[in-house]
Amino acid sequence: xxxxxxxxxxxxxxxxxxxxxxxxxxxxxxxxxxxxxxxxxxxxxxxxxxxxxxxxxxxxxxxxxxxxxxxxxxxxxxxxxxxxxxxxxxxxxxxxxxxxxxxxxxxxxxxxxxxxxxxxxxxxxxxxxxxxxxxxxxxxxxxxxxxxxxxxxxxxxxxxxxxxxxxxxxxxxxxxxxxxxxxxxxxxxxxxxxxxxxxxxxxxxxxxxxxxxxxxxxxxxxxxxxxxxxxxxxxxxxxxxxxxxxxxxxxxxxxxxxxxxxxxxxxxxxxxxxxxxxxxxxxxxxxxxxxxxxxxxxxxxxxxxxxxxxxxxxxxxxxxxxxxxxxxxxxxxxxxxxxxxxxxxxxxxxxxxxxxxxxxxxxxxxxxxxxxxxxxxxxxxxxxxxxxxxxxxxxxxxxxxxxxxxxxxxxxxxxxxxxxxxxxxxxxxxxxxxxxxxxxxxxxxxxxxxxxx
Numbered sequence: 001x002x003x004x005x006x007x008x009x010x011x012x013x014x015x016x017x018x019x020x021x022x023x024x025x026x027x028x029x030x031x032x033x034x035x036x037x038x039x040x041x042x043x044x045x046x047x048x049x050x051x052x053x054x055x056x057x058x059x060x061x062x063x064x065x066x067x068x069x070x071x072x073x074x075x076x077x078x079x080x081x082x083x084x085x086x087x088x089x090x091x092x093x094x095x096x097x098x099x100x101x102x103x104x105x106x107x108x109x110x111x112x113x114x115x116x117x118x119x120x121x122x123x124x125x126x127x128x129x130x131x132x133x134x135x136x137x138x139x140x141x142x143x144x145x146x147x148x149x150x151x152x153x154x155x156x157x158x159x160x161x162x163x164x165x166x167x168x169x170x171x172x173x174x175x176x177x178x179x180x181x182x183x184x185x186x187x188x189x190x191x192x193x194x195x196x197x198x199x200x201x202x203x204x205x206x207x208x209x210x211x212x213x214x215x216x217x218x219x220x221x222x223x224x225x226x227x228x229x230x231x232x233x234x235x236x237x238x239x240x241x242x243x244x245x246x247x248x249x250x251x252x253x254x255x256x257x258x259x260x261x262x263x264x265x266x267x268x269x270x271x272x273x274x275x276x277x278x279x280x281x282x283x284x285x286x287x288x289x290x291x292x293x294x295x296x297x298x299x300x301x302x303x304x305x306x307x308x309x310x311x312x313x314x315x316x317x318x319x320x321x322x323x324x325x326x327x328x329x330x331x332x333x334x335x336x337x338x339x340x341x342x343x344x345x346x347x348x349x350x351x352x353x354x355x356x357x358x359x360x361x362x363x364x365x366x367x368x369x370x371x372x373x374x375x376x377x378x379x380x381x382x383x384x385x386x387x388x389x390x391x392x393x394x395x396x397x398x399x400x401x402x403x404x405x406x407x408x409x410x411x412x413x414x415x416x417x418x419x420x421x422x423x424x425x426x427x428x429x430x431x432x433x434x435x436x437x438x439x440x441x442x443x444x445x446x447x448x449x450x451x452x453x
């Protein structure tokens with residue numbers, strides 16, 4: 001009993017476009033595998049850790065720091081000091097007699113006019129603690145710049161992840177597309193092989209010319225060649241998919257089928273564009289870069305203001321003449337660069353120019369994303385419309401192929417008409433296959449361009 005043509009076409013679509021799903025890998029599972037193995041994503045995560053470490057270092061600039069220093073010197077001569085004693089020493093006479101002088105003078109020995117205060121070796125060591133109390137906003141701006149860099153690195157990871165997911169999705173869809181095409185090709189070879197057997201039987205009964213048999217045999221050979229090419233395309237698509245997931249290139253691939261999303265309104269083109277502008281990681285990353293450059297320029301300019309810190313510590317000086325060789329100290333230290341030939345201002349200007357350049361890139365990126373959203377929106381509508389047209393032609397192509405073969409068997413049609421009907425039937429299912437997976441990929445890409453897949 002012959003099934004109704006529409007039901008037969010539906011069953012054929014199910015067989016061709018829905019491969020076996022026993023333990024089939026889903027797209028979400030493919031994404032998880034890719035995230036765990038992709039080296040680019042791992043690299044971007046290390047950049048986040050680097051930015052976090054830089055932020056922690058900037059925050060710790062407010063804490064006290066302790067430094068130690070020491071010096072050991074070999075001097076050419078032992079250090080000496082000169083005394084205020086002259087060459088002669090005058091002492092008043094304790095007894096005032098007419099014949100005696102009122103003072104007595106004595107020559108001073110050289111070793112009493114100059115003293116050595118140490119040996120010809122000098123050792124000095126000190127420990128100093130410093131606590132910044134005023135930096136003109138330099139430390140605050142450095143910290144804010146580092147925090148903005150953390151945000152930028154985080155958005156970079158998100159962008160890398162989104163790009164990885166859309167590439168994996170594209171490879172996933174391409175495998176399904178290739179497998180669907182292979183199913184169509186297998187069905188064509190099977191149908192043409194059956195038709196060749198029919199023509200051979202008719203030729204054996206001398207009901208058709210030999211040219212009919214030769215033509216269908218040539219058509220079968222061409223179909224088999226196309227089938228080999230399509231099977232090779234399937235292998236290539238699977239190899240590329242395996243590479244994306246970090247697997248051996250020849251690993252078996254069994255994927256869960258995907259269907260176009262239902263036509264539920266997710267918003268107008270304008271609302272999707274606004275969503276993309278606010279959500280795309282590229283734009284948020286550039287904004288964070290701008291903030292980092294702005295704070296970095298302010299931090300450099302703050303270096304022109306006085307830098308004040310509390311100081312305290314201990315020093316040790318190895319001098320024999322000192323009764324206490326360890327000296328403690330505490331106080332306030334300040335430094336102020338009054339003139340540096342404009343070096344600081346030019347360094348701040350360099351960062352400001354980079355911020356302006358990033359702002360221009362941000363504006364350009366917004367325009368490109370608006371265009372990208374519009375292109376993807378239109379591509380999705382086109383794919384959905386093509387899918388509707390392709391669906392309506394499936395029944396007609398299948399029915400036309402059946403009627404043409406029946407007419408040929410009854411001697412009312414030609415072999416050429418049968419082969420043309422088979423060609424149209426294969427083209428109809430191929431168009432449906434391409435339109436279906438174009439629509440599937442367009443749905444995924446629209447999610448990607450609007451900020452999250």
